[in-house]
Amino acid sequence: MTELPPNPLLEGLEGERRAPPCTLVVFGASGDLTARKLLPALERLARRRLLPTAFSVVGVARTEWTDEDFQAVAGEVVKDAAAQPQWTSLIKGFRYVAGEYGDPSTFERLRTVLDDLDRQRGTGGNRVFYLATVPGVFAPVAEALGAHGMARPGPGAFVRVVIEKPFGRDLPSAVALDDCLHQVFNENQLYRIDHYLGKETVQNVLALRFANAIFEPIWNRRYVDHVQITVAEAGGVGHRGGFYETAGALRDIVQNHVMQVLSLTAMEPPVTIDAKGIRDEKVKVLRAVKIFSPEEVSHNVVRGQYERGWVEGEEARAYREEEGIGPDSRTETFVAARLCIDNWRWAGVPFYLRTGKRLPKRVTEVAMQFRSVPHLPFPPGLARGLGPNALVLRIQPDEGITLRFGAKVPGQAFRVRTVSMDFSYGAAFVEESPEAYERLLLDAMAGDPTLFIRTDEVEQAWRICDPILEAWTADDAPLVPYRSGSWGPPAAERLLEREGRAWRNP
Numbered sequence: 341m342t343e344l345p346p347n348p349l350l351e352g353l354e355g356e357r358r359a360p361p362c363t364l365v366v367f368g369a370s371g372d373l374t375a376r377k378l379l380p381a382l383e384r385l386a387r388r389r390l391l392p393t394a395f396s397v398v399g400v401a402r403t404e405w406t407d408e409d410f411q412a413v414a415g416e417v418v419k420d421a422a423a424q425p426q427w428t429s430l431i432k433g434f435r436y437v438a439g440e441y442g443d444p445s446t447f448e449r450l451r452t453v454l455d456d457l458d459r460q461r462g463t464g465g466n467r468v469f470y471l472a473t474v475p476g477v478f479a480p481v482a483e484a485l486g487a488h489g490m491a492r493p494g495p496g497a498f499v500r501v502v503i504e505k506p507f508g509r510d511l512p513s514a515v516a517l518d519d520c521l522h523q524v525f526n527e528n529q530l531y532r533i534d535h536y537l538g539k540e541t542v543q544n545v546l547a548l549r550f551a552n553a554i555f556e557p558i559w560n561r562r563y564v565d566h567v568q569i570t571v572a573e574a575g576g577v578g579h580r581g582g583f584y585e586t587a588g589a590l591r592d593i594v595q596n597h598v599m600q601v602l603s604l605t606a607m608e609p610p611v612t613i614d615a616k617g618i619r620d621e622k623v624k625v626l627r628a629v630k631i632f633s634p635e636e637v638s639h640n641v642v643r644g645q646y647e648r649g650w651v652e653g654e655e656a657r658a659y660r661e662e663e664g665i666g667p668d669s670r671t672e673t674f675v676a677a678r679l680c681i682d683n684w685r686w687a688g689v690p691f692y693l694r695t696g697k698r699l700p701k702r703v704t705e706v707a708m709q710f711r712s713v714p715h716l717p718f719p720p721g722l723a724r725g726l727g728p729n730a731l732v733l734r735i736q737p738d739e740g741i742t743l744r745f746g747a748k749v750p751g752q753a754f755r756v757r758t759v760s761m762d763f764s765y766g767a768a769f770v771e772e773s774p775e776a777y778e779r780l781l782l783d784a785m786a787g788d789p790t791l792f793i794r795t796d797e798v799e800q801a802w803r804i805c806d807p808i809l810e811a812w813t814a815d816d817a818p819l820v821p822y823r824s825g826s827w828g829p830p831a832a833e834r835l836l837e838r839e840g841r842a843w844r845n846p
């Protein structure tokens with residue numbers, strides 16, 4: 341079945357899209373992601389009247405809940421049920437199937453529920469299966485869906501699968517998972533999610549670059565000195581220690597979220613803003629990222645782990661003291677890296693990336709720092725406050741764009757210093773931004789894969805990260821501690837200092 345995806349950005353201009361009649365089946369329905377992200381996203385879609393009446397959700401999980409238990413959990417998403425009649429009436433149609441993922445009877449019961457819903461609610465055999473489980477059951481669930489005849493759509497209907505991250509834990513496991521999924525589904529049925537692509541400000545990187553004539557001419561090695569991508573979190577691992585121990589910052593954030601932001605920032609202009617146009621260019625630029633040799637890893641990548649400290653006025657414990665973490669854990673909670681993109685546009689421009697937990701604040705941004713002017717005609721003393729020009733794309737939480745440039749300080753002397761010009765989303769638009777999951781759930785139901793990751797992108801991102809993971813395992817590379825509430829270990833500062841540069845600490 342070949343689906344022709346609609347064009348999301350144009351749709352956004354032409355009017356709101358709505359979900360078609362369908363059933364959303366959530367595997368992992370009693371888990372954290374469903375309660376924290378998926379149900380609230382559905383509630384917002386209902387509030388905006390973007391869900392059809394012929395719609396239902398079926399939760400599947402091992403927890404022994406009934407339909408009513410699941411409906412009660414969904415009901416808790418809105419504190420004041422009377423304020424949200426659409427949601428209250430919608431969740432009456434929600435169903436729950438309790439069972440083991442390895443037990444065929446779970447899937448037999450699921451199939452019966454889905455067929456009943458098609459008859460009762462007119463969902464027309466259209467299904468979106470959302471795998472919000474631990475990654476270990478992605479493949480068995482896909483196989484079971486195939487074995488129970490739920491993978492192929494009926495005439496005129498659609499069946500899609502949304503797969504949460506992490507997609508594999510290295511290239512071989514990602515390829516193995518893909519092989520398994522492709523035994524049952526076609527690639528155009530698979531929607532690999534990275535919620536960063538659902539963020540308005542991440543999509544705005546495309547708008548800024550390709551809807552304006554003034555930025556693209558300077559978006560290259562002639563004008564850009566270097567690029568900094570920061571994904572900082574103030575929080576620690578919380579209750580997710582068990583999962584985090586199997587991941588670490590490189591797998592949890594760099595392989596997916598950072599690589600996606602990097603590819604949108606560095607890619608060539610697409611011919612069209614659609615699934616193929618954008619994803620072809622993203623994978624092309626990822627292919628240009630230089631793959632590290634083991635020696636290059638130690639020179640260009642820093643890994644750290646947080647120790648005790650203070651974050652946002654509160655005392656924070658060390659990573660090794662967190663719930664579910666052993667006292668000798670060697671899992672990294674911080675990564676800084678210097679990547680090179682070997683193509684005509686970016687040769688010689690370092691891309692510095694960093695992500696970490698327990699940093700001073702939650703902030704994600706892309707900062708393009710431009711080269712200095714070739715000659716400064718001011719006496720040095722008068723230009724002391726002048727820094728390089730920078731364009732900062734503030735992805736969260738204070739969404740907007742900052743341009744840093746030099747200006748004359750009022751007064752008799754010709755003193756110059758850097759000032760900021762700010763654009764803020766909150767001030768410029770009255771429209772409320774959809775949440776990332778809200779946008780992506782709607783896209784999956786509407787059949788638009790543009791903001792989902794294609795198999796070749798996932799694999800290329802692993803090709804970039806695997807040598808780092810291998811070098812860390814092979815030579816027992818140092819894991820440097822950093823104080824909670826600091827911007828990471830000093831080695832991360834040195835990565836830039838040795839080249840006469842410094843991190844922007846927002």
Ligand code: BG6
Pocket residue numbers: 573592
């Ligand atoms: C998730 C990671 O993908 O992204 C978490 O697993 C992380 O560890 C989260 O906290 C960050 O997302 P956001 O949207 O809060 O920046």
